[in-house]
Amino acid sequence: MWAALLPAQSTPGLLARFDREHDLAAKERLLRAITEDPGAGPALLRLAKSTANTETRWMAMRGMATLHYTAAAPFLEASLTSPEVYVRANAARALGDLKIREASTPLLAMFAAEQEPPAIQQASLALRMLEVRAAAPLIRERIPRFPGQTRAWLIQALGALGNRADVPTVAAYLDERGTNIAATEAIQELAGVDFGPRPMGLAGDPPPSTLAAQAWWKAHKDEWPH
Numbered sequence: 001m002w003a004a005l006l007p008a009q010s011t012p013g014l015l016a017r018f019d020r021e022h023d024l025a026a027k028e029r030l031l032r033a034i035t036e037d038p039g040a041g042p043a044l045l046r047l048a049k050s051t052a053n054t055e056t057r058w059m060a061m062r063g064m065a066t067l068h069y070t071a072a073a074p075f076l077e078a079s080l081t082s083p084e085v086y087v088r089a090n091a092a093r094a095l096g097d098l099k100i101r102e103a104s105t106p107l108l109a110m111f112a113a114e115q116e117p118p119a120i121q122q123a124s125l126a127l128r129m130l131e132v133r134a135a136a137p138l139i140r141e142r143i144p145r146f147p148g149q150t151r152a153w154l155i156q157a158l159g160a161l162g163n164r165a166d167v168p169t170v171a172a173y174l175d176e177r178g179t180n181i182a183a184t185e186a187i188q189e190l191a192g193v194d195f196g197p198r199p200m201g202l203a204g205d206p207p208p209s210t211l212a213a214q215a216w217w218k219a220h221k222d223e224w225p226h
Contacts, residue, residue, distance in 0.1 A: 001082040015047055019056045025056065031063050041069030049075060058090040060069045073100045087159045088114070089122040096126030112138055117150040124157040136161045139214060152182035155206040158187025167191050169226050171217045180206050184213040 009017075011034060018030040024128070032169045034040050041064055048060035061079070072094070079091035092110060095103040107130070111123040120142070127135040140160045143151055155173060158166055159182075167190050173183040184195055193216060199207035 009039050010105040011043060015040075015043055018059075019051055019053055022053075024055065024164065027059060031059055035063050035066045038067060041067045041072065045069065045075060046071050048072075052086050054087060055157060057225075058086045059085070060088075061090040065097040068098065070098050070100065073098065073103060076100070076104050077103050079112070080106055083113075085116040085119050088116075092123040092126040094120065096129035098219045099130065104134075105131050108132055108135055108138075111135060119145060120150055121153040122148060124153050128157045130158045131161070133161050133222055136166075140166065143173075148178055148189075152179045155179060155182040155186050159189040162186075162190055164190055165224070168221065171213075171221065172208060174206075174214050174217060177205065180210045183209045187213055187217070 014030055014034050017146075018027060018034060021027040021030055034044065039098075044060045044063045044067070048057045048064070051057055051060075059166050061072070061076060066074075076091045076095050077099075077100075079087050080095075082088050082091070088110065091106060095107060101131065104127075107126055111120070111127060116121060120144065124134060124135075124139065136158060139154050139161065143154045146154065151173070155170055158170060162170075167187055170183050170186045173179045174187075176183070181199070185198065187193065188195060195209040195212040195216065197208065197209065
């Protein structure tokens, strides 16, 4: 579909245009056209390695993940230590999307050192995708340090990688706007309860599922040691 929106062109030609393009929306369209070619993975990897354009590098990583090009794993692992935050973030996400379990150790090291919210968010999701339970102590330590959207991503990761003992930690955020939905879903995973479907579209704040979680925690918090 995306290829039809662009003039007919070979993959090498599209790659050259993709690298030169600086408008992100147009660059995204070109990347989608490139990934219509299932054999474009090696060319995207070569471009990611050689380009001087940081946006090309991290967007090419997304393209390689879309194409399930697992041969990119060594390059992605090396990119976890890039000085560019969006390169680190997208390298982590691509390793998670590609299910490169051998990357768990370097990914965990990257997460431990990371201070930039975009990379923390994507690394926490990648650790969750790869089921790296050794990340749970680091996630617990970081939840109170990073507010807003980053905290919500960390809470979601702890819901997948933690255990029932983490319920009080997560429940502390049931009343916090912006993280209450993540806390609700994490408690469902950790405690094996169901507070109803995730809110879709316009919903109250807090939504019904979070109200149910708040009521459940009030009734059950004495079951957990302080």
